[in-house]
Amino acid sequence: MDHDFLRVEGLGKRYLAGAPPVFENVSFGIRRGEFVCIIGHSGCGKTTILNVLAGLESPSQGLVFMDKREVSGPSLDRGVVFQSHALMPWMSVLANVTFAVRSRYPHWIRAKIEAHALRFIRMVGLGDAADKKPSELSGGMKQRVGIARAFSIEPKMLLMDEPFGALDALTRGVIQDELLRICADTEQTVFMITHDVDEAILLADKILLMSNGPQARIAEIVVNTMSRKRTRATMHHDPQFYLIRNHLIDFLVNRSHQIQAAGSTGQAPVTVTPGLAATGLEDGEASRETSGEATGTPIPVTRNFRIIKTPPP
Ligand SMILES: Nc1ncnc2c1ncn2[C@@H]1O[C@H](COP(=O)(O)OP(=O)(O)OP(=O)(O)O)[C@@H](O)[C@H]1O
């Protein structure tokens, strides 16, 4: 039985004939309402994967399905926040967002389109800058316009490429909180790239760990077993937080390049729950309680984490 809203199967991308692929054998699923982050070193292919999910780039191998339909081009069902903000420079902030809203809701009257756009512009703290052009904005402000634009089309799936990277810590916190609220209210499905492990632990239900490129792959899927009620203020008090954080950092510092050096195994990624070592709960028990996931049969402890599911290759 397949519950995945988005399904990625055997994805690979090679830009230059004769050169090794940037990544290969990338397979994963995202359930409806799930928030998934992907972490990996610069150049491993995260943006390329996101572009393929957005339908903006075609893979050299593999398939992507969203809501059981193959993704073969861009669609307003998927809202994208780009790594570079990608605004239309001749349009004001308001016009950049209303352009998207009008494409999404062509039957709405102008006043309704503007009110809807302004709601999201205010959400990212740019109410006073609605009439400014992108050239008059800072990098962080431009990025916030991109976020408002993606949210404003209320997509079935949000694809975000380091959306908060250019923001100051205060603004980032406000928008992360807002994002969590919107996702909880609307059961928004999200795929997000980040370099910030704390951000991933705060936001994500599942964190995909990508090995270094070339021939990068998703090496591991880390289930966030902390309560979904976690907040920026409280998550540091949960002992699970440190175990998950250490696991992610160990991957980035040590294992991501060891996995690349060891070469491709052709195996699907293992799913791990490093946080559970702090709980004393059974694997399945804790996962059901905290993330609502059916996790399958526990398999014995490996290092400081437990492998809970090893899908067939
Ligand atoms: N259009 C292109 N033509 C050729 N090579 C490309 C192209 N786009 C990306 N690449 C290469 O593919 C690899 C992956 O690029 P990508 O932008 O997906 O990485 P990334 O993981 O998002 O990195 P970062 O964290 O720095 O944003 C890089 O080596 C890059 O040079």
Ligand SMILES: [Mg+2]
């Ligand atoms: Mg990138």
